[in-house]
Amino acid sequence: MKFNIKKKTSNIFLLIASFVIVSLILWNTNNFFKKFKEEERLKMEIWATAQSEFQSLSADAEIGNLPLKVFQNNTSTPMILMNRDGSIKTHNIDKEFQKDTAYLKEKMRKFQSENSPITMEYKGEELATLYYGNSEVLNKLKYYPIALLLIIFLFGAVIFFFFKTNKASEQNKLWAGMAKETAHQIGTPLTSLLGWNELLKTENINPEITKEIEKDIDRLQTITERFSKIGSLPKLDEYDIVAETKNAYDYLKRRSSKLINFTFEAKVEHFPVLLNKSLYNWTIENLVKNGIDAMKGKGSIALEIVPNGNYVHILITDTGHGIPKSDFQSIFNPGVTSKKRGWGLGLSLVKRIVEEYHNGKVKVLSSNKQGTIMQISLRAKN
Template sequence: MAHDIKNPISVISMSLENLRELYGVDESKQKQFDKVERSIDVIIHQIDDVLNFVREQPLEISKIKFSEIIRELLDSIKISNEIKIIIPKNDIEISCDKNQILICLNNLITNGIQAIRDKGEIQIRVSEQKDNVIIQVQDSGKGVSKENIEKIFEPLFTTKQKGTGLGLSSVVAIIDSHHGKISVTSPPTIFTITLPKTTDKT
């Protein structure tokens, strides 16, 4: 199903790249192509939100360095030159389903990028606390109101005009399956994920 949905979008993306090459340095047309590309990214993100929310998969737990997760994460996200991603200098080994945690972090980073309106800083931190690993994602946006924070993890709740309201709900489900917790404080907006150092396969 995911392939059937995403395949036409891939065709559109490839056609867009061909048009970019065809029109070369025509600045006005390149700006239009940028708008189309951003719209494609929104559609893909919305599809991913829905699929991640409805899809139930058994965890594939393995030990992995957090730096490897971050490297794959940054390779998968389009980041403008106006955004600075600050990654942790320290490294910690985590017992988790790498692909599922990538989905979580992708959602949080994407939310951060939207919050700072494609200009600002996003900081990722990782630390150890007794039997847990703590991951934090902080953005330099204006923050989230107290009213919205109380609803932020609820399915279908969104403050975005083009949001599905399922992204953070998927994050909660994934963290729950790892027997972990996620919380948020604002301002500044900081999402904190707490994972046990050892996670059983469920």
């Protein structure tokens, strides 16, 4: 408990520290932007003063070095000079637009929204108005905070997904370890049951009893085999999907309530696929049992096998309460369940068995208040 509290406190501290650092960076960037903009304004005012003095000179007067130096140094800020006679001069504007009056007027409106125009005067007489926009450096700097936030967001997302993936990997190892340990623990009493059943055969009892016990022992051995294979890559062999599906289906039918109406239909006699028999039977068992739970133990379960080119579709239909369309994908996530009891691992295991081990596909084909159709798709053996 103390460990969890410390971990939670550390996470909160890191979150607050990250927020403070980002806020300081943005605040500092904003201040730098304002300062840079003020310096650019000062530069434009100096340029306007030099231009005013230049325009006030007589034709035969000599131009000083200072105005020329000011004019030459300004090569980045776009400017439009509106003289009092209505004539327009441009600086740092593309040559192809320098004579386009409509374009220049639109630029002047844009410049005015970015910076207040500077009135150029000489000895109280208004000579012209200077409209100027942000320099290329200033425009790039304006988007710097957005770029910085995007980088921080992407960096945070990478860290988040790294820890999430790492956590999921640890959980998978834990489940695999628990499953293998369960298989190991079941093995000991299972061996004893085999011995006791052989002893019962020597007694004067109904052979049907020992036969049914053998079936349940075989079932326990199958379950043990399933659990022992979790976490390792299973071996796939060629099987007839029709026969294997019917065997799994019939087993569940014999051991389910008489209130459940079971039907089976195959639209093909044989269809060879690469299967891990034990894990595939587990898949059918999970889907059928989920259907029975959705019907609350009373209704109809139909299983249909439909070939489709190089694929075969196994359709499992129930008459349960249905699944909301928004949950069609999430029901396959670990821990998602509508049952009061259970860990929500059944459909997650189904998805892993079908898609990761058999390169197939499992999905909710359709669902409404009248029932649900689950579909498994497997490729034929080449």
